[in-house]
Amino acid sequence: MNEYEIFAQIKSALSDAPRNQYTAELHLQMIKYADELKNITAKEFCERVGLRGSFGTEFSKMRNLTQRLKAAGLDTAKI
Template sequence: MTHLAIFESIREALDNAQRNQYTTELHLQMIKHADSLKDITAKEFCEGVGLKPSFGTEFSKMRNLTQRLKAAGLNVSEI
């Protein structure tokens, strides 16, 4: 899946998220796609998805958290 396709998938998931679940869905999507987006910057992620630059910090956190979750047994393909 290309970065553009991933960004579109994330935008769609966010558009369909319940009003009070937006941030939770964003975090899940970041974890789900962390491996595929490991070579982009937080700024590129925010621009690609159409988020405010302040979400870049969340992207970096979730990318780092993903490695720990996978080490603990998380299968991101099941998200």
């Protein structure tokens, strides 16, 4: 899957998320695609998804958390 398709998937998942689950879905999508987006800056992620720049911190946190989750056995392909 290329970056364009990944960002389309993320946008779709966020638009389908219930209002009270938006942030949880955003975090999940960040974890799901962390490896594919490892060369994307937090600023670029926010711009391409259409988020406020303040969500860049969340992107960085989730990317770091993903490595620990994978070390503990998480298979991001199952998300």
